[in-house]
Amino acid sequence: MAQVEATTERIIAADPETVFDALADYENTRAKLLPGHFSEYEVREGGDGEGTLVHWRLQATSKRVRDCLLEVTEPSDGRLVEKDRNSSMVTTWTVTPAGEGSSKAVVTTVWDGAGGIGGFFERTFAPKGLGRIYDEVLARLAKETEKGAAA
Numbered sequence: 001m002a003q004v005e006a007t008t009e010r011i012i013a014a015d016p017e018t019v020f021d022a023l024a025d026y027e028n029t030r031a032k033l034l035p036g037h038f039s040e041y042e043v044r045e046g047g048d049g050e051g052t053l054v055h056w057r058l059q060a061t062s063k064r065v066r067d068c069l070l071e072v073t074e075p076s077d078g079r080l081v082e083k084d085r086n087s088s089m090v091t092t093w094t095v096t097p098a099g100e101g102s103s104k105a106v107v108t109t110v111w112d113g114a115g116g117i118g119g120f121f122e123r124t125f126a127p128k129g130l131g132r133i134y135d136e137v138l139a140r141l142a143k144e145t146e147k148g149a150a151a
Contacts, residue, residue, distance in 0.1 A: 007106065008106070008135050009105065014102070016095045020095040023093050023141065024080055026048065032140065037060065040055065053071055054070050066084075066087065068086060070082040070084055089109060093107050094107075
């Protein structure tokens with residue numbers, strides 16, 4: 001099994017603290033950022049960054065649905081890590097400064113891929129599909145935080 005990785009990034013016209021706080025707010029903000037690929041969203045413990053336990057179903061394709069139960073940690077400044085208890089999937093959100101009043105938000109998801117021909121197709125197509133999904137999340141994050149920054 002080879003590790004599969006999908007990475008997406010975006011420059012957001014809001015300061016890093018605002019962007020990070022929005023990402024870490026599972027109780028109120030995070031659900032607003034998720035497109036239709038996500039369903040059954042539920043905060044089970046915590047709700048603000050470190051110590052949060054959150055559930056959702058991610059439907060990447062019509063046939064590929066992951067039931068995710070994510071433990072959230074904040075290992076260092078500007079990083080939020082979601083480890084899925086139900087699989088090898090780990091998603092890391094990193095927010096860093098990107099000039100005056102702007103941030104660079106990067107989301108990277110890794111997991112142990114399948115072997116054989118199925119694994120070949122997974123390594124080829126899954127990162128692009130997941131990248132499109134997370135690009136939409138980052139666009140919504142930008143809209144949410146830039147709106148707050150402009151107010």
